[in-house]
Amino acid sequence: MQKLLYLLILIFFSTVAVAQDEDRELLRGTVLYLNSVVTGENVINANTRKATITNNAGQFEMLVKKGDTLVFSAVNYKFKSVVVTQDILDKRRMVVEVKEKVTELDEVVVTPESKERFLELEKEKYKKYDYERDQYTRLQNYATNSGTFYNGINFVNIFNALRGKKKKDQRNNEPLKVSQFLREMYEDEFFVVDLGIPQEDIGKFLFFCDDKIKPADIAGENREFKLLEFLVDQSIAYKKIPKE
Structure with missing residues (x-):
């Protein structure tokens, strides 16, 4: 009887998860830092708690719907969150620019611009x-x-x-x-x-x-x-x- 109860609970949550995914559309995106792709960036849908990481081209795919919050995090870059809008859904693509995380005050990134x-x-x-x-x-x-x-x-x-x-x-x-x-x-x-x-x-x-x-x-x-x-x-x- 107890095993049957566990099975029913598992089926219920699986059905809910599938229903959530059916309401969502596939969104493709790219993560950039200073016009260069970012690999290995964690991308999390805070609403569905599903996660993925960017590939070698800085790209990712995620099932989303309007109002979902996507969270972007990595060791070397600042935490960033983006709310999915209708405009993003219509385009089915997004580009996210992240900023470098400076962990030591005396360590700076030097370019000809500075x-x-x-x-x-x-x-x-x-x-x-x-x-x-x-x-x-x-x-x-x-x-x-x-x-x-x-x-x-x-x-x-x-x-x-x-x-x-x-x-x-x-x-x-x-x-x-x-x-x-x-x-x-x-x-x-x-x-x-x-x-x-x-x-x-x-x-x-x-x-x-x-x-x-x-x-x-x-x-x-x-x-x-x-x-x-x-x-x-x-x-x-x-x-x-x-x-x-």
Whole structure:
């Protein structure tokens, strides 16, 4: 008799659960952080107490109806809840943007958009480098017996070396371009990781910088971080240009 009672209770709750699902529609969504997909984000329907997680593409599926509350949580991102509206149901799709959870006050996410902090960390990074082997000084084999140094980088000799390339070809009298200097000065990693410029756009970005500053303005003593600040500003401006 007791077993029969348990069976009837189980059937009752199963029927209720099925009825709840029948009233709901399948909603597909994507979770993003700064336009990048978020994988492994917990997605919970607080009304039905059903849960799922986002896949490698940041996508999820959930049965919902108007008024349901979807809860989004993950270790690295702030808790967020979204109430399902009729507009969401009509579209049957939703995009949820989450914010990063900062657990330590002295740990910050630095991007070119936070320019002051970015430049401060770049300055500290340069202080730690051995510039005879540093990745940012690709012209390390040029003579450095004369000229101006700043934190180990000989700006004058880099310019002289590049200008010497031009003089070898007497038929070419074009002035030195900023893009040529920057290409010799920095590795691809600097443009991609620190400035957020896609690798395939580095050349276009350098040409974009050509008419924004003169080579003489970034050569000489105490110009290294003026150059960094210039590149940060221009990377922000370049990324705002609509893509064709």
